[in-house]
Structure formats: structure tokens, C-alpha cells
Amino acid sequence: xxxxxxISLRPGYDISRIIHGGWQLAGGxxxxxxxxxxxxxxxxxxxxxxxxxxxDIYTGVEELIGAFRADYGHRHGAEALGRIKVHTKxxxxxxxxRDVDRTYIRAIAxxxxxxxxxxxxxxxxxxxxDYDVPGxxxxxxxxxxxxxxxxxxxxxxxxxxxxxSAELVAAGVDLVSLQVQYSxxxxxxxxxxxxxxxxxxxxxxCYGTVAGGFLSDRWLGAPEPQPPFDNRSLxxxxxxxxxxxxxxxxxxxxxxxxxxxDRHNTDIxxxxxxxxxxxxxxxxxxxxxxxxxxLAANAGVTAFRLNAADHAEIDxxxxxxxxxxxxxxxxxxxxSGRHGSIMKYNLNQVA
Numbered sequence: 001x002x003x004x005x006x007i008s009l010r011p012g013y014d015i016s017r018i019i020h021g022g023w024q025l026a027g028g029x030x031x032x033x034x035x036x037x038x039x040x041x042x043x044x045x046x047x048x049x050x051x052x053x054x055x056d057i058y059t060g061v062e063e064l065i066g067a068f069r070a071d072y073g074h075r076h077g078a079e080a081l082g083r084i085k086v087h088t089k090x091x092x093x094x095x096x097x098r099d100v101d102r103t104y105i106r107a108i109a110x111x112x113x114x115x116x117x118x119x120x121x122x123x124x125x126x127x128x129x130d131y132d133v134p135g136x137x138x139x140x141x142x143x144x145x146x147x148x149x150x151x152x153x154x155x156x157x158x159x160x161x162x163x164x165s166a167e168l169v170a171a172g173v174d175l176v177s178l179q180v181q182y183s184x185x186x187x188x189x190x191x192x193x194x195x196x197x198x199x200x201x202x203x204x205x206c207y208g209t210v211a212g213g214f215l216s217d218r219w220l221g222a223p224e225p226q227p228p229f230d231n232r233s234l235x236x237x238x239x240x241x242x243x244x245x246x247x248x249x250x251x252x253x254x255x256x257x258x259x260x261x262d263r264h265n266t267d268i269x270x271x272x273x274x275x276x277x278x279x280x281x282x283x284x285x286x287x288x289x290x291x292x293x294x295l296a297a298n299a300g301v302t303a304f305r306l307n308a309a310d311h312a313e314i315d316x317x318x319x320x321x322x323x324x325x326x327x328x329x330x331x332x333x334x335x336s337g338r339h340g341s342i343m344k345y346n347l348n349q350v351a
Contacts, residue, residue: 004048005302007283009176009203013122013154015051015085017277017302019205020044021286022054022061034064040292041068045084047299053179053205053286055089055125056108062088062115070117087123087179087205088112089158090143094129094345105142109151120153125179125205127158129345130333136164140173147174156205159329162192169200177283180328181208184215184253184272184318185244188328194281203283206276210287212237215272220254232342239338243324243331253317260310266300273301275314 005017025037041052041064054061065086073081090108092100112121124143128136146152156177157165168175178197182189182204189204197204210216212233224247229235241250257268264271273285287298324331331339 003303004050004299005277007203009283010154013085013176014083015284016049017284018049018273018298019051019053019087019284019286020049021207021288022052022065023058024288025061025064026058034067037064038068038071040289041065042072043292043295044289044298045072047295049295049299050083051085051087051284053087055091056112057089057091062112066115066117085122086116086118087125087156088116088121089125089127090139091127091158092129092139097128097130097133097135100135100139102142105139106146109143109146113151120150123154123156123177124152125156125158125177126160128160128164131164137167137171140168141171144173159332161327161330162196163327165193165196165202166200169202175200175202177203177205178328179205179207179286182206182276182279182282183209183211183240184257184275184314185211185250185321186240186324187318187321188324188326188330190279191327193328194279197281202281204279204281205284205286206282207286207288208237208240209273209276209285210269211240211272213269214238214241214250215254215257216269217258217267220258220268221251232344235342236339239342240324243322245320245322249317249320252320253314256313256317260306260313263310264304264306266304267297270297270301271306271310274304274306275311277302278306278311 006014007017008014052065054065069081090105109121109124126140126143143152143155147155154176155173156179157168157175158179160178165178180189186208214237229238241247244250254268257271261267261271276282276285289298331337332343334340
């Protein structure tokens with residue numbers, strides 16, 4: 001069994017530093033064999049990846065994890081089940097923001113409890129699409145109410161920028177984490193959010209650390225891909241590469257990562273994820289996994305350490321970056337811009 005590092009977000013709340021991301025198990029990614037998927041989740045847990053990320057808007061994923069929890073608890077008992085953490089989300093659709101009320105938010109939480117077959121939600125990560133629509137502080141307050149009632153253990157945010165995260169904390173919300181896009185080619189959290197997190201003991205749970213697969217050996221030495229791409233994820237992260245400094249600079253980064261990977265007997269993706277785990281206030285990286293095919297590599301990310309020379313080589317390349325600019329998720333919130341125009345804002349309508 002591989003030992004994956006753990007970290008405590010709060011006393012008594014420990015998570016694995018590698019989190020299994022469940023979005024690739026959602027209905028829109030193709031058919032899922034339920035029995036095989038449950039067995040795969042069990043394999044991740046047995047490898048030490050005991051924290052799972054899902055969402056109310058990931059079609060079928062909460063139910064799948066609920067089936068896994070029931071099976072795991074039956075076979076291993078309540079104590080073992082208690083070591084598993086499931087992070088879900090509360091994501092009101094953009095079209096519903098002006099009509100959101102306490103009943104609507106409580107219904108989202110109650111639905112997640114039912115799907116996950118849980119008495120209490122471990123971590124609810126709240127997202128708000130449009131800051132021009134008031135209400136996100138009030139909604140966070142309603143989540144805090146459910147926390148006091150025992151329906152929710154911990155509260156986090158998803159893609160909140162620095163000023164709005166500060167608003168939530170100032171309103172008394174015990175924000176333990178922020179799930180944000182953060183990678184070697186997207187350092188926007190470093191512009192202000194990391195410092196806020198350090199001052200307020202808020203931890204970062206990072207997605208996009210391998211840029212949808214671009215930060216991998218697959219793309220080393222490959223010609224620059226041209227649209228249309230096979231999926232929206234590749235479109236999204238290719239835009240980040242363009243902002244970072246273009247394909248040539250990206251190739252320079254891949255070459256450096258390959259050299260470091262050779263020294264550590266691993267691959268580019270593992271180096272990219274390990275480098276992010278070493279960043280200030282990063283608690284964990286979220287790895288998308290449709291099955292257990294890359295389980296050994298995922299679990300092995302915490303099995304080695306990068307040294308000062310490794311980081312210096314990486315910093316020498318990424319120090320030449322041109323972007324992306326702005327605060328966390330700001331580009332994606334601009335619905336008329338290159339990044340925002342490819343987003344889907346009303347996911348409950350198809351969930």
C-alpha cells in the first residue's frame with residue numbers, strides 16, 4: 001500500500017494531499033460501469049487517496065460515491081469509513097442567482113446528503129457565478145447555519161477571488177479551503193489570494209495542476225495543437241498556455257520537467273503536481289481519474305521530494321511567463337472574453 005501524505009485543515013479534519021477528482025465520472029463523459037467504478041474508488045482509498053471531490057452538478061457522481069461509501073463501510077466498519085472525506089459543492093446556476101433563497105440552498109445540501117448516504121457533509125465548497133448579483137455572503141451564512149446544526153462539517157469556497165473570500169471571512173464564515181485552478185502555468189492565486197490564505201489559515205485545494213493533460217510527456221516535443229480540440233478542457237488549458245507565453249515557452253517548461261522527472265524516476269505530470277504541493281498554503285492537488293489506470297502514478301506524487309535545484313530550474317522557466325493576469329477565476333467570469341465564453345454556467349439544468 002502506498003502511503004500518501006495527509007494534512008490537517010483543522011484539528012480533527014485530515015485529508016489526503018492527493019484528492020480523487022470525480023468530474024470525469026459525470027454522465028457527460030460517457031457510460032460508467034457502476035460496479036467497476038465503485039471498485040476503482042476502493043482501490044484509490046486503499047492506496048491512501050482517501051479524499052474524494054465531487055459536486056451537486058456532477059451528474060451521477062454523488063450517487064456513485066454514496067454507493068462506494070455504503071460498500072466500504074459495510075466491509076471495513078464505521079471507523080474506517082470515518083477516515084474517508086468527501087468534498088462536494090453548492091453551485092447555484094447563473095440563471096437562478098437572483099432567486100436563490102434559504103430553502104433552495106438547504107435543498108441542495110439535503111440532496112447531497114441523500115445521494116452520498118451520509119448524515120453530515122464533510123466539506124461543502126460554495127461557488128457564485130456573478131458577483132454583480134448580490135447574495136453570496138448571505139448564502140454562505142445559510143451554509144454556516146447548517147454547519148451549526150450538524151448537517152455540514154466544514155465550509156470551503158470554489159473559485160472565489162481574494163476580495164470576495166475576504167468578505168466571507170469578515171462575515172464570520174469559517175472558510176477552511178478554496179478550490180482554485182493553480183499550476184505551473186497558471187499562477188493567478190499568487191497575485192493576492194495566497195497571501196490572504198496565509199493570513200487567514202485558509203488552504204488551497206488545487207485543480208488543473210496538469211492543465212488537462214498538457215503538462216505531461218504526451219506533449220513534450222509535440223507540434224502546437226490547433227482548434228477545434230477534442231474536448232472543452234483542452235480548449236480551456238490551451239488558452240492558459242497561450243497566456244502563459246505560448247507554445248515555445250511551454251515546451252521549454254516541459255523539457256525542464258522531463259529532466260527533473262528523469263532524476264526522480266517519474267513522469268512530467270507527477271513533477272508538475274509535486275511542485276504545486278510545495279507551494280505556500282497548498283493543502284492538496286485534485287487529480288481527475290475516470291478509472292485506476294494512473295493510480296500508481298497519482299499515489300506516488302507524495303513519495304518523493306523536489307530539492308532546491310529542482311525548484312530553481314522550474315522557476316527559471318516560469319519566471320519568463322507573460323500571464324495569465326488577474327485574480328483567481330477573473331478571466332473565466334468575463335462571459336464575453338476568450339476564457340469565459342467557453343464556460344457552462346447553468347449546469348444544474350443538465351444534471
